[in-house]
Amino acid sequence: MRTQAPCLSIGFLATTTGRLFTRLMEQKLKPAGMRAGQIPVFLALGKGEVLNQKYLAEFAGIEQPGMATLLARMERDGLIERETDPNDKRVSQIRLTPDGLMKSQKIIPIMEEASKEAFKGFTPLERDILITLLERMSSSLERCL
Amino acid sequence: MRTQAPCLSIGFLATTTGRLFTRLMEQKLKPAGMRAGQIPVFLALGKGEVLNQKYLAEFAGIEQPGMATLLARMERDGLIERETDPNDKRVSQIRLTPDGLMKSQKIIPIMEEASKEAFKGFTPLERDILITLLERMSSSLERCL
DNA sequence: ACTAAATACATAGCATGTTATGTATTTTAT
C-alpha cells in the first residue's frame, strides 16, 4: 500500500475559482459604481460605522499597505472620508460618505445574486460541505504562512 | 418552510483561499527563482515543448494580455525564448531557455509540498470532495461570465 | 485579385495585492 499522491490541481483550482468569483462580482458591481476590492470596506462601514485602517485591513484579510491604497482610491472616488483621531494622531477614522453609504446598500443583494449563481446546481448540503472544507483549507494555509 | 439564504461568505472564502495559496507558492518558489504566475508556463513547457501564446493563455486560464505581459517578464528574466513562426508571422513560438528548463524541474515537487500543507488534516475523501465541488463551482462561474 | 473579416500578439491604463521601507506619533523602560 502506498500513499496516494496529493492532488496538485488544488492550487490552480483555488486561485481560478477566486479569480472567476472576483470577475463575476466586478460585472455586477460596476453598474452600481463599486469594485470588488471595496466589498469588505462597504460591509464594515455600511451602517455608518467609523473604523480605522488597521481594523479594516484585518477585516478584509489583506495587508496594511493594500488597505492603504484601496482607501486612497475610495477617497479619490468620493466613497469614504478620513479624519485624524484627535486622541491618537497616528490613527485615521474612516467612514463612508453619503454617496458611499447609499451605494453600500446594494452590496448584500449583489452578493446574494453572485452566490446563487456560484452555487447553481449545489444541494444545501454540498454548499455547506464546500464552505466547511474551504474554511479548513484557508486555516491550514494561514497557519503555515 | 422557507428557502435558506445562500451563504454570502463563499466569494470571500474563494478569493481568500486563492490568495493564501498564491502566497504559499510564492514563498516556496522564490528561493528557486520562480514566481507563482509562471507555474502554468513552466508546466506547459517543462519538457522542451514549443507552444504559442494563445495556447499558453488558454492553458493558464487567463486572458491573452495577461499572458503577454507574463511572457515579457519571463523573457526579461531569461526564463523563456520567443521566435516568430516562419509559417505564420503573427505567431510566436515560445520555449523555456536552458535555465528555465532547469528551474522547471522543481515545480512539481514544490506543488506537491504546497498541496500537502493545504490538505493538512484532510482525509482522502474530503480532499476529493473539495476538488469536485470546486470544479463544479468553477464551471458554474465560467458559464455565467 | 482585392477588400473585409478574423486572428495573434502588443500596449495602455487600471485595480488589487504583495514585500520592503519610511515617517510620524505614542508607549515603555530606565
Add this chain to the structure above:
DNA sequence: ATAAAATACATAACATGCTATGTATTTAGT
C-alpha cells in the same frame, strides 16, 4: 525625563490579472 520600542499609516516598486484598443498578418468572400 528621555531614549528606545512599538504602533499606525504612507509610499515605492513590483507581480498578476483585467478591459479596451492598436497593429500586423493571414484568411475569406466577392
